Amino acid sequence: MSKFIVDGGSELGGKVKVQGSKNAALPVMAAAILTDENCVLDNVPDILDVRSFLSILEYLGATYTLDNHSLLLNCRDLKLREIPAQMVRKLRGSILLLGPLLTRFGKVKLSLPGGDEIGRRPIDVHLDGFRKLGAKVKENSNSVEISGPRLKGNLLVLPLPSVTGTENLVMASVLADGVTEIRLAATEPHVQDLCKFLQKMGAVVDGIGTSNLTITGVKKLGGAKFTLQSDEIEAVTFCAAAAATRGEVVIERVDLSTLDAPLAVFREMKVGFETGTKPDGDFIKIIKPAGPYQATKIVTGVYPHLLTDEQPLFGVLATQSRGETGIHDWVYEGRQGYLKILQSMGAKVKFDDIHRARISGPTELHAVEVKTPDLRAGASILIAALVAKGQSVLYNAEIIDRGYERLNERLNALGARIKRID
Numbered sequence: 001m002s003k004f005i006v007d008g009g010s011e012l013g014g015k016v017k018v019q020g021s022k023n024a025a026l027p028v029m030a031a032a033i034l035t036d037e038n039c040v041l042d043n044v045p046d047i048l049d050v051r052s053f054l055s056i057l058e059y060l061g062a063t064y065t066l067d068n069h070s071l072l073l074n075c076r077d078l079k080l081r082e083i084p085a086q087m088v089r090k091l092r093g094s095i096l097l098l099g100p101l102l103t104r105f106g107k108v109k110l111s112l113p114g115g116d117e118i119g120r121r122p123i124d125v126h127l128d129g130f131r132k133l134g135a136k137v138k139e140n141s142n143s144v145e146i147s148g149p150r151l152k153g154n155l156l157v158l159p160l161p162s163v164t165g166t167e168n169l170v171m172a173s174v175l176a177d178g179v180t181e182i183r184l185a186a187t188e189p190h191v192q193d194l195c196k197f198l199q200k201m202g203a204v205v206d207g208i209g210t211s212n213l214t215i216t217g218v219k220k221l222g223g224a225k226f227t228l229q230s231d232e233i234e235a236v237t238f239c240a241a242a243a244a245t246r247g248e249v250v251i252e253r254v255d256l257s258t259l260d261a262p263l264a265v266f267r268e269m270k271v272g273f274e275t276g277t278k279p280d281g282d283f284i285k286i287i288k289p290a291g292p293y294q295a296t297k298i299v300t301g302v303y304p305h306l307l308t309d310e311q312p313l314f315g316v317l318a319t320q321s322r323g324e325t326g327i328h329d330w331v332y333e334g335r336q337g338y339l340k341i342l343q344s345m346g347a348k349v350k351f352d353d354i355h356r357a358r359i360s361g362p363t364e365l366h367a368v369e370v371k372t373p374d375l376r377a378g379a380s381i382l383i384a385a386l387v388a389k390g391q392s393v394l395y396n397a398e399i400i401d402r403g404y405e406r407l408n409e410r411l412n413a414l415g416a417r418i419k420r421i422d
């Protein structure tokens with residue numbers, strides 16, 4: 001178990017580069033299962049979830065090297081083996097193995113990753129979709145078994161736009177017989193990256209970036225080289241950290257086209273920023289504030305609206321804003337845990353129900369000793385600890401390593417004072 005010891009009160013300044021997207025890396029690595037050939041992925045974040053996913057692929061027989069954010073992955077010798085439950089449970093993203101393993105082997109059995117701190121995480125959208133493609137699904141509380149030696153294209157209307165559900169169904173369709181139409185599909189940038197990678201492998205996917213995907217099955221997919229997009233949630237994390245500490249930071253290598261909704265919220269909160277484009281990507285400069293930030297409404301939606309993963313990063317900024325900020329996040333029933341921790345740090349929070357809360361500010365935050373609850377809550381509490389007076393301790397800091405590469409070191413390079421103890 002690792003911990004972060006954080007001395008609060010420093011104002012962040014300088015420049016930081018955003019890494020490749022975690023939620024794009026996982027489905028794109030899963031898609032490599034669909035070919036015997038080499039896949040070369042650039043801008044891969046060297047984070048715990050990526051390493052855990054690669055360990056599973058290696059356990060199944062894949063070979064890889066990950067050096068300097070470049071991944072060479074080959075799944076030619078993959079064998080269908082039952083993956084130990086403790087490997088599957090290391091990351092929720094292991095659910096992404098279902099679609100490609102089913103396609104490759106005609107059957108798959110997987111322990112279920114289960115719910116977590118943020119909520120129940122059901123997978124009915126994935127399983128109903130597999131059934132409509134002709135597969136048979138057997139479920140119990142711990143595992144799922146799917147068999148579908150010949151998947152056949154169909155019309156899939158998703159009851160809700162599940163991100164990994166859409167990704168799994170796309171991966172199950174690209175080599176199926178005939179045409180699959182996925183309506184009300186998720187459109188997140190990471191779903192788009194998966195579809196673009198599959199296109200490079202030879203798949204026929206139309207409608208990328210819309211909620212209506214049409215996939216025409218092909219006979220075979222080949223290897224491909226692909227650069228993952230920048231992580232939009234990490235970009236928002238650094239923006240929120242800079243703003244909350246009232247600093248001035250240039251966040252480089254972002255993709256502005258994925259950031260309309262969070263930038264609109266920063267604007268509403270009167271966080272000053274400039275944006276621009278350089279040869280290696282776009283940038284956002286958070287400008288040191290002259291006055292207080294303003295309360296606003298933070299409402300999560302379906303992309304391109306604000307992502308639920310971005311919500312806790314705004315919640316901490318709301319504690320430093322004048323007035324009452326309303327937060328409404330419909331996605332998970334456990335996404336308010338971080339607000340209870342902020343409350344214990346001095347924030348004024350009223351809970352209306354499990355999806356809605358109000359934060360009044362500005363308030364001074366004081367230090368806290370706390371177990372890191374989940375990835376995004378962890379990032380939010382880490383930012384709160386940077387703002388707070390005194391020394392905070394975040395236990396289980398490796399939860400933050402699941403999705404952020406060396407976040408403590410990169411914040412320290414901006415002037416934070418975070419000591420890591422492993």
Ligand code: EPU
Pocket residue numbers: 022023026092093119120121122123124125126160161162163164165190307308309330331332375376403
């Ligand atoms: N849902 C169902 N049935 C399903 C699937 C989802 O009811 O079969 C519900 C969920 O309970 C939730 C909503 O639909 O209320 C959205 O869930 P979704 O399936 O889209 O989530 P996910 O695919 O499991 C991905 C990200 C999460 C992110 C969500 C929502 C990856 C690997 N994970 O999860 O990322 O919160 O989409 O945007 O892409 C994170 O990065 O910290 C993280 C948790």
